[in-house]
Amino acid sequence: MLATAIIVFREVLEAALIVGIVMAASQGVPRRGFWIGSGIAGGVLGAVVVAGFAETLAAAMAGIGQEIFNAAILFAAVAMLGWHNIWMRRHSSELAAAANRLGAAVRAGSQPLWALAFAVGLAVLREGSEVVLFLYGIAAAGDGSAAAMTLGGALGLVAGVAAGVGIYFGLVHIPMRHLFAVTSWLILLLAAGMASQGAAFLLQADLLPPLGQTVWDTSFLLADQSLTGRILHALVGYTAQPAGIQLVFYLATLLIIGSLMRLIGGTARAVRPRRSTASHPTRLQPGE
Amino acid sequence: MRLTPIAPLLLMLAVIVLPVATPAFADEPAVTIAIRDHQFVPSEVQIRANAKVELIIRNEQTIAAEFESNSLHREKVIAPGKAASVFVGPLKAGRYEFFDDFHPATRGVLIVQ
Numbered sequence: 001m002l003a004t005a006i007i008v009f010r011e012v013l014e015a016a017l018i019v020g021i022v023m024a025a026s027q028g029v030p031r032r033g034f035w036i037g038s039g040i041a042g043g044v045l046g047a048v049v050v051a052g053f054a055e056t057l058a059a060a061m062a063g064i065g066q067e068i069f070n071a072a073i074l075f076a077a078v079a080m081l082g083w084h085n086i087w088m089r090r091h092s093s094e095l096a097a098a099a100n101r102l103g104a105a106v107r108a109g110s111q112p113l114w115a116l117a118f119a120v121g122l123a124v125l126r127e128g129s130e131v132v133l134f135l136y137g138i139a140a141a142g143d144g145s146a147a148a149m150t151l152g153g154a155l156g157l158v159a160g161v162a163a164g165v166g167i168y169f170g171l172v173h174i175p176m177r178h179l180f181a182v183t184s185w186l187i188l189l190l191a192a193g194m195a196s197q198g199a200a201f202l203l204q205a206d207l208l209p210p211l212g213q214t215v216w217d218t219s220f221l222l223a224d225q226s227l228t229g230r231i232l233h234a235l236v237g238y239t240a241q242p243a244g245i246q247l248v249f250y251l252a253t254l255l256i257i258g259s260l261m262r263l264i265g266g267t268a269r270a271v272r273p274r275r276s277t278a279s280h281p282t283r284l285q286p287g288e
Numbered sequence: 289m290r291l292t293p294i295a296p297l298l299l300m301l302a303v304i305v306l307p308v309a310t311p312a313f314a315d316e317p318a319v320t321i322a323i324r325d326h327q328f329v330p331s332e333v334q335i336r337a338n339a340k341v342e343l344i345i346r347n348e349q350t351i352a353a354e355f356e357s358n359s360l361h362r363e364k365v366i367a368p369g370k371a372a373s374v375f376v377g378p379l380k381a382g383r384y385e386f387f388d389d390f391h392p393a394t395r396g397v398l399i400v401q
Contacts, residue, residue, distance in 0.1 A: 007390060054352075055367045063373050066364060130354070130365065134390050137351030137368055200361045206375055213379060214359060224358045225392065241359050 043124025193237020
């Protein structure tokens with residue numbers, strides 16, 4: 001039972017941390033519960049479907065279907081998170097101002113949280129499908145341990161979700177003025193970590209060169225399998241023995257999203273309102 | 289068209305992947321490793337350095353397994369009763385550990401010489 005709990009916890013942890021960060025990042029956006037909730041629900045549904053087609057997927061594309069699928073999901077999530085960060089850069093000051101005015105509604109419906117919902121859905125789908133495969137296997141083995149498995153699975157789920165809730169409440173304690181800057185950084189690092197994971201899958205599929213099998217090895221300091229290692233892996237993409245190509249993707253993601261944030265989002269300081277929200281220089285344009 | 293960011297991305301992936309997906313690694317030596325009763329059989333595999341080698345992982349259990357290795361950068365879910373190919377190398381001489389991520393006590397090592 002404990003073994004089941006630990007494995008489910010591990011898989012849930014990554015998705016839960018992402019959801020926690022995304023919830024904090026969308027503070028003040030109306031109907032965020034609906035958006036993020038839909039993302040989670042869609043992800044769970046997708047996980048069950050993907051688990052059902054796991055064998056077909058694995059056999060697809062001359063045996064590298066699983067790798068391509070994982071990489072595609074990760075890169076799509078990177079794109080969504082990046083897009084959100086760029087958008088947020090433009091509008092964070094307005095959101096902060098709106099959230100500070102108690103009860104003031106940001107213009108409903110104009111906040112495109114679909115990108116975040118999508119990213120959450122993809123993360124849940126990827127981690128969830130492994131949980132489903134794992135649990136299904138135990139259930140199918142039918143060695144009379146169904147009750148223990150269910151309990152273990154539930155425990156793991158609760159513990160994983162608790163971690164997500166924990167990071168959320170940790171983050172929302174940050175004053176609104178700084179919150180979006182912090183969550184932007186967290187999302188940027190999340191995205192970079194996912195890109196590095198995606199690169200590892202393409203490397204496994206032999207579609208990318210390793211550019212150095214192991215650039216460094218910090219497993220003696222912090223092993224990938226340790227709890228801290230796993231949390232850092234989920235949050236900032238920590239890998240004890242990264243391949244060169246993973247570093248390239250990590251840094252390229254930081255650089256590309258970071259510079260797009262600057263180019264398209266403009267400098268955050270320029271649009272930050274001090275106190276006067278009345279004559280706000282940058283209003284949301286209709287349809288933006 | 290709100291989903292535009294994903295469409296070009298998938299297209300790009302398809303363009304990269306489709307041409308390369310079919311010509312598999314024909315001439316590489318292959319080693320079969322079974323996962324049986326939560327053990328890798330054999331749990332110690334020797335391969336040559338600087339060569340590409342196909343590891344055929346056969347999951348002979350009734351539950352799914354995930355062949356994983358941090359040093360090899362490999363992670364692959366293998367359905368019960370199925371086999372999957374994991375290509376490794378060219379590698380430098382050394383020890384590369386692997387394990388079943390769904391049952392972490394199941395461990396093995398690839399010895400590259």
